[in-house]
Amino acid sequence: MKYAFPDNFLWGSASSALQTEGAREGETTWDYWFAREPNRFHNGVGPQQTSTFYQHWKTDIQLLKQLNHNSFRTSISWARLIPDGIGEVNPDAVDFYNQVIDELNEQGITPFITLFHFDMPMAMQEIGGWENRDVVDAYARYAQICFELFGDRVLHWFTFNEPIVPVEGGYLYDFHYPNVVDFRRAATVAYHTVLAHAKAVQAYRAGHYAGEIGIVLNLTPSYPRSQNPADVKAAHVADLMFNRSFLDPVLRGEYPADLVALLKSYDQLPACKPEDGFLIAEGKIDLLGINYYQPRRVKCRDSAVNPQAPFMPEWFFDNYEMPGRKMNPHRGWEIYEPGIYDILINLRDNYGNPRCFISENGMGVENEQHFIENGQINDQYRIEFISEHLAWLHKGISEGCNCLGYHMWTFIDNWSWCNAYKNRYGFIQLDVETQQRTIKKSGEWFAATALNNSFDKE
Numbered sequence: 001m002k003y004a005f006p007d008n009f010l011w012g013s014a015s016s017a018l019q020t021e022g023a024r025e026g027e028t029t030w031d032y033w034f035a036r037e038p039n040r041f042h043n044g045v046g047p048q049q050t051s052t053f054y055q056h057w058k059t060d061i062q063l064l065k066q067l068n069h070n071s072f073r074t075s076i077s078w079a080r081l082i083p084d085g086i087g088e089v090n091p092d093a094v095d096f097y098n099q100v101i102d103e104l105n106e107q108g109i110t111p112f113i114t115l116f117h118f119d120m121p122m123a124m125q126e127i128g129g130w131e132n133r134d135v136v137d138a139y140a141r142y143a144q145i146c147f148e149l150f151g152d153r154v155l156h157w158f159t160f161n162e163p164i165v166p167v168e169g170g171y172l173y174d175f176h177y178p179n180v181v182d183f184r185r186a187a188t189v190a191y192h193t194v195l196a197h198a199k200a201v202q203a204y205r206a207g208h209y210a211g212e213i214g215i216v217l218n219l220t221p222s223y224p225r226s227q228n229p230a231d232v233k234a235a236h237v238a239d240l241m242f243n244r245s246f247l248d249p250v251l252r253g254e255y256p257a258d259l260v261a262l263l264k265s266y267d268q269l270p271a272c273k274p275e276d277g278f279l280i281a282e283g284k285i286d287l288l289g290i291n292y293y294q295p296r297r298v299k300c301r302d303s304a305v306n307p308q309a310p311f312m313p314e315w316f317f318d319n320y321e322m323p324g325r326k327m328n329p330h331r332g333w334e335i336y337e338p339g340i341y342d343i344l345i346n347l348r349d350n351y352g353n354p355r356c357f358i359s360e361n362g363m364g365v366e367n368e369q370h371f372i373e374n375g376q377i378n379d380q381y382r383i384e385f386i387s388e389h390l391a392w393l394h395k396g397i398s399e400g401c402n403c404l405g406y407h408m409w410t411f412i413d414n415w416s417w418c419n420a421y422k423n424r425y426g427f428i429q430l431d432v433e434t435q436q437r438t439i440k441k442s443g444e445w446f447a448a449t450a451l452n453n454s455f456d457k458e
């Protein structure tokens with residue numbers, strides 16, 4: 001069957017500043033944490049060892065062109081642009097981002113720019129990070145500066161990438177700095193992130209820029225083990241906490257009432273100011289980026305909660321390992337292609353069918369050099385992964401979902417947080433030592449698909 005996509009469908013990939021650029025001046029939480037606990041990072045490889053986009057941006061954009069990208073998302077590093085988070089703007093950073101943006105536009109590749117992709121300037125973390133409302137204001141100023149500097153040539157802005165991840169990693173499950181386990185503080189961080197998002201949207205609207213502004217959320221559909229009411233309720237709470245805690249404010253301009261009631265009943269609500277509600281209502285977006293990697297499967301708990309244990313989302317559900325699920329063993333994530341369709345249908349039916357696109361989807365694989373044939377990685381598994389997801393996305397579009405494109409994670413293999421270079425995701429293989437770039441089979445497949453705006457599959 002031929003899967004053809006609508007005209008002007010967005011074909012591209014995503015990356016982020018910290019994971020690719022290297023050669024940074026301003027310190028982030030990642031640099032600070034790595035200097036103190038290198039053991040937290042796979043093989044002790046830290047955020048300095050990147051794919052050197054800061055040096056190779058021009059030739060890398062040529063490679064994007066070779067992949068037939070019509071759009072590409074990366075982020076601006078707040079710490080590079082404003083090293084202490086709140087003070088002087090670094091002119092070298094302005095030059096660098098100007099060059100990248102101009103070159104992308106010149107090559108016919110529309111730049112999609114994220115303002116925050118997990119990389120908090122250390123100076124901002126030192127005053128409390130997202131727990132401190134002063135950091136919310138510093139972020140709003142940073143966003144405004146970016147709009148003023150680049151808003152004439154960047155027409156697609158994203159306030160945050162996966163804002164729930166720093167909440168989970170930094171304040172619940174200990175896989176990001178500052179390694180806190182405290183639900184109330186996590187809720188405060190999440191809440192202040194929503195306020196920061198809304199302030200950036202407000203500034204963007206006030207500036208009457210020509211483009212649009214959105215956010216990128218990792219939406220993880222919550223599937224209950226069964227239709228038993230207790231399992232269904234468990235899935236509902238997981239959905240409230242991990243999806244709707246951001247999805248509802250940015251699309252509906254308010255939090256789900258049952259999430260607020262639940263947190264209130266356990267005395268976990270962050271401190272709110274009366275004017276916050278108006279601000280959140282003004283944070284409604286123009287375009288939603290959806291990162292989809294895996295579903296979440298849950299069941300009701302079958303043991304009682306220890307009331308002395310720290311309050312956690314898992315007080316309300318257990319994770320469920322569905323027998324026979326298809327796994328990506330390298331990352332430990334389930335592969336469930338229909339999830340992409342379920343997300344789109346949920347947005348169509350319950351959120352007014354917003355303009356959206358898949359902003360990340362991907363498959364991280366370890367030791368990919370084992371798949372080298374005639375000097376090239378033959379990643380047939382990745383081609384299958386992409387085409388199966390695209391088939392479900394196509395079905396969503398044919399049923400009226402407003403999905404405008406598909407971006408893959410990622411362009412060139414890059415440094416991936418605590419996993420460093422363990423799992424490779426790129427269309428292009430990176431030799432970390434020599435910095436040599438070699439296109440994989442999936443890169444060729446994607447280039448052809450983008451060019452034809454379609455692909456064939458049984």
Ligand code: BGP
Nearest residue numbers: 016161162364409416417419423
């Ligand atoms: C997303 C992030 C990316 C990227 C990707 C792969 O959550 O937006 O920055 O890293 O996941 O995941 P990981 O690096 O954890 O394997």
